[in-house]
């Protein structure tokens with residue numbers, strides 16, 4: 486599987502009212518290679534149902550599905566997981582999901598968290614937020630120097646996240662981000678056609694990398 490390109494992340498508010506599947510399909514049509522199912526509610530039944538539908542879509546498009554926060558749901562579906570600093574151990578997730586699963590870890594703006602994530606068996610590390618984020622304001626701010634440091638000293642693909650737009654993404658990619666994770670600049674759109682157009686524009690940025 487590819488750990489490079491546009492990494493689309495769902496949002497239960499932006500995709501409410503029946504938009505989840507059509508907007509995600511549009512993002513996949515536009516070239517998103519990874520999809521994270523992120524729903525911060527505690528509705529386990531909905532999580533299970535929606536994640537199953539998203540898995541079916543991802544399989545159709547050859548994309549990789551990753552579940553936010555919940556390694557057990559990921560294990561039930563046989564997919565990957567993304568864990569933040571308070572979401573449980575990456576090593577335990579690796580033991581649960583096996584060697585082939587994509588497991589990502591949030592490292593905010595701290596290189597030593599990325600070194601730790603690598604030791605615990607992460608498949609990628611995520612730095613950010615890089616810019617003001619409507620979706621998750623107030624987290625620590627990362628810089629492109631951190632991306633340079635990761636490119637030089639870390640043997641893992643790097644995700645850049647947080648307020649990334651079509652205008653700001655190229656610089657992050659130039660500094661070594663293998664994936665750009667996006668919610669608002671992709672899914673805050675009036676139509677599925679617009680999501681597809683944006684996904685294609687993000688994906689094109691990776692064409693020469």
Ligand SMILES: Cc1ncc(COP(=O)(O)OP(=O)(O)O)c(N)n1
Pocket residue numbers: 521523553554567568569570571572589590591611612621644646666
């Ligand atoms: C790709 C990616 N990077 C970072 C995050 C943030 O994870 P976390 O810090 O656990 O915050 P929540 O997303 O759980 O609110 C992410 N989800 N995905």
Ligand SMILES: Cc1ncsc1CCOP(=O)(O)O
Pocket residue numbers: 613614617618619620621624646647648649666667668669670
């Ligand atoms: C989940 C997360 N973690 C750090 S910033 C962020 C939100 C990313 O969403 P957006 O692309 O809308 O800023």
Ligand SMILES: [Mg+2]
Pocket residue numbers: 553554567568569570572
């Ligand atoms: Mg989390």
